[in-house]
Amino acid sequence: MDELLPLAGYCALMSGTPGPNNMMLVASGAHHGYRRTLPAILGINAGGAVQTFATCMGLGALFTTWPALHAALKLAGTLYMLVLAWKLAGSAAAQDRPPERLGFAEAALFQAVNPKSWLKAITLASVFMPPQLGIVPGALLVSLVGALIGFPCISMWALFGTGIGRFLGSPARRRAFNAIMGASLAVLALMLLR
Template sequence: MDPTSLMALAIYAFVMSITPGPNNLMLTTSGLVFGMARTWPHILGIPFGVAVQLSAVGAGLGAIFALEPRLQVALKVIGTLYLLWLAAKLWRAGELRDASMARPIGFFQAAAFQFVNPKAWLIAGTVIAAFVAPGEGYAGRLAMVCLVFTVIGIPCMSVWAAFGAGLRQVLKDRRKLLLVNRTMAALAALTAVLFWL
């Protein structure tokens, strides 16, 4: 991959990784509820899932979705239901001290979520089409794309988790915590609605 393409890929990866979306919303929530240390498996699972997803799309899975649009609808439905379930849990969330009895999203759960995350599918399809030209060296270019998304994505996602963890230090008042939880719940529900626009 030439330096110009690599720079364009890095900028795209940064923009897609730092902007709001289901992953970053969930990471902020996890940072708030569980703290930064317990959120690391979630943070690391996302780029692993993205790399698997990029590899699958690069191997031809994207063509299957083009031929069978009902698969895309099924993924949207699953992603929507998951986000609405998360929103309901957040809406009812009480105090931070209850979080020690709950479990944060794990590495493999975070990786698997990428396969029902419409934003992740959009990114994967765009990246493969724009940055992984067919022909000799295809596997190397695909590996480079996965590496760039991992190297850039982890710090970007960590910012969102750290933001949530920072809120944890500020939100000692139950009423303020409830307000933040309900705001995050509304954003999760809104994100689910945006899947269909």
């Protein structure tokens, strides 16, 4: 229990604070509602759990051995987030319709290029892996705790977006909201690049 509380606290902090996943969930919740955003929430959770498990099983050691591989993945993730930010910011400018929503598979795969997800997975593997359980059970425990804590935390962001969506009745408000969310995602991507 002494080790589970800090692990749960770290997972809540990483899942509950602003990041690429949460910015996309706010936008999706605002445009599509919580129920239609749920596949993305589940995809983020599943992708994060697989990523954490793989990292606990040794991917973190690979990145430590070849830092250039991690740097390349970080750059690719930042560029992808900038593309998403551009699409989000311009989604309602050309035509008056909401941006496409991420599905389960897209959200799960996005974790592979999300720098914040990698930071979380590597920290979970290096700081919170319980060595007394063995590698596979320890990796499963850390991944499961991350997913269980992450689900309500990221759901709050989608619900926040759903609440905001009620105020986006006019095309001008939707365009402004999309521009703000796109700019926020772009700034976040550039900050994670450091």
